[in-house]
Amino acid sequence: MTDFRSGFATFVGRPNVGKSTLTNALVGEKVAITSEKPQTTRRAIRGIVNRADGQLVIVDTPGIHRPRTLLGERLNNLVEQVLGDVDVIGFCVPATEKVGPGDRRIAESLSGYPRAKKVAIVTKTDAASRDQITERLLEVDALREDWASVIPLSATAGEQLDVLVAELIGMMPDGPPLYGEGIVTDESLDDRIAEIIREAALEGVRDELPHSIAVTVEDIAAREGTDLTDIYANIIVERDSQKGIIIGPKGSRLADVGARARAGIEPLVGTRVFLSLRVRVAKEWQRDPKQLGRLGF
Structure with a gap:
């Protein structure tokens, strides 16, 4: 095979800048769940983009944040591990919001990963005015001198995605x-189903609850x-009031x-589904190393 390229890229940024939406749009299929709630992504999920001239493996990671729990620390460690392994890091900033201290901190931290090329991505251009997009491009461009390129795009409107992939x-x-x-x-069927259930559970819950929700799949059987297909799963929370x-x-x-x-x-499974959901309480699981281990963190 001649002139074929392959490697790993990841998108970083504050929570909710559109990293998972962008991953799904590039892959052309939903591989990462999305929600308005922070820390929706909890694992390094690989989405694979196939083109005639190359294959791009996108590692979708949690948003970088100041951790308040052991789970939060482990999510940040996971991001650091991924950043050390990828070929390209895409730094995402939404066109609709001014660049802030959190963005600056993340952009500066990319110097710790000299192996990876850096690309700046201004997301959500469909929701921004032309003046906002121009302002954001200038702000982002000024954050670092080593951007390999600066690309404005909209994942939801499908604008400029081909430019980014190329x-x-x-x-x-x-x-x-x-x-x-x-x-x-490369996500297993169990993991993808658990994430879809967690995405549904996140919708409409109060702000303090999303972090406390985890999902495990007990059984899948035709x-x-x-x-x-019969699917049995547990939604896990930390307190009885959350249940x-x-x-x-x-x-x-x-x-x-x-x-x-x-x-x-x-x-996903290609059949009708009977879904049995049970809600269980695992006290303070985000802070408990044993319970985190059992839940795969």
């Missing part, structure tokens, strides 16, 4: 594809003689979470 593939080392054709993620919020009056909220999650899971 730039990123051009910065990758020569090499064969790292994943087989047609593979869009029901004999039907086109139905009540998730379940809702007479179970109404949990039923709503189940309906939303099922709509996301059925295209």
